[in-house]
Amino acid sequence: MRRFSWFNATSLTLGFAFLYLPMVILIIYSFNESKLVTVWGGFSTKWYGELLGNEAFLDAAWVTIQVAVVSSTIATALGTMAAYVLVRAGRFAGRTLFSGMIYAPLVMPEVITGLSLLLLFIGIGLDRGILTIILAHTTFSMCFVSVVVSSRLVSFDRSLEEAALDLGCSPFSAFRLVTLPIIAPAVISGWLLAFTLSLDDLVIASFTAGPSATTLPIKIFSAVRLGVSPEINALSTLMIAVVTVGVISASLISKRQLMRQQADEREAERA
């Protein structure tokens, strides 16, 4: 017996209005004709046109995408390995340090992570550019991937792996044929999380980027510091659109997979 009262309905309405109104306003005003951002001057898509002609933004977007794809891919590989080690390897020398190093970056303030990596790169004489941003992003996002993947590994039936080993699989092929397909959804969501974290990061990228490579958040931040601009509104709208489409389609795909899996299980029970 759950009662859904007027109070509940009001708090949901106000809560979601609070979460979504600022973004809705931003999207509406990205179609504003006027250069004055707070005065409505009629509908226009001209800021999108200007955005597409802005080389600096396009370059930064390209750098950001490269960094995000490469760093999230390496981070997924490293994070999955780390998760497997934490859940399966039992005790080994330095385990406490290892799990500490996995969890610490999750709560470390970004300014400290950025500062420490910058000092390292300067110390070893590595020129700051796209490579240093990739290294930095891989490091913090592998920890997020490993948390996501290990939560799936913990809940998974180990006897399946052991059965594969008993039936003559090598440990590697047991991993590839049994473990990986089962943890695949977690690995994919780990990759998506790493990808988004990388796309989104301003602070760590600002410390580790050099003059040769600027990411989109750095560009947006320096533009926004000077005030609200219609071009940034248009850019934000595009980014919100991409994320919304991505998240909704990902959740539809995973829902369909879940339904198929349940259908398979029912089929198996009947057989």
Place this chain on the structure above:
Amino acid sequence: MRHFALIIVPYAWLVALFLVPFLIVLKISLSDPALAIPPYTPTLDLAAGWAGMREFFADLDMENFTFLTTDDLYWKAYLSSLQIALISTLLTLAIGYPIAYAMARAPDHWRPTLLMLVILPFWTSFLIRVYSWMGILLTEGYLNQLLLGMGVISEPLTILNTNTAVYIGIVYTYLPFMILPIYSALERMDDSLLEAAEDLGCSRLTAFWLVTIPLSKNGIIAGCFLVFIPALGEFVIPSLLGGSDTLMIGKILWEEFFNNRDWPVASAVAVVLLLILIIPIVLFQRNEQKQREIDG
């Protein structure tokens, strides 16, 4: 050790890119600033061997930390960061709890959608979400236009570039972190407990206070730490929404490093911030541990 190869790769990566950089920060926080490249002294000269090592360690001191305690700016910044993070955590709780509660009461078929609506902003760029408030809170912004139009105020309010704007920014961006753990605690709650309390003569409000709140305690604690910990070191929100008098330690560290180029003081600021953060982080972990034990 059949896992050796598997262990060594992520291990080595984290040592090289997490532990070593952190030790470097610790070391530079004990150094003195210098007009050189790199701008601090001493630098470790491995060629000088053992004597060089000894001299290196002899030159390290706590001077930067003493400096942090003598200069008003720093301890005021730490205190004001703590205050801002604390107040905004409580505000987020006050706003987030009714939302999580309503989500847990909503009909079953609504819940996946509601959950997605809470998670969606988390995937949207943090920077853009903070930025979206700038247009609203400006002196000639949408909020003032609305309030002036409705005749609620006669003079536009100054909100942008004040601490109020920082509170709004933190509550807005971290709200999902508060809602999700509270929702998951409330969702698991057994409703018959509430019925039992009411059958035994509790009013609905007393039943809520005596049953619902204690049962969602772990969710509340987790949510509060998930907001408080990142809010304490926040940089983007105070620098976009805050004013020049908004003191937050993340912003001070950034300015010390990029504007003043004082690496040793920036490093000392970072070390002290971490020391402050250790307490909430340990408490948070303990709470999570307890939750796992309850879940069995």
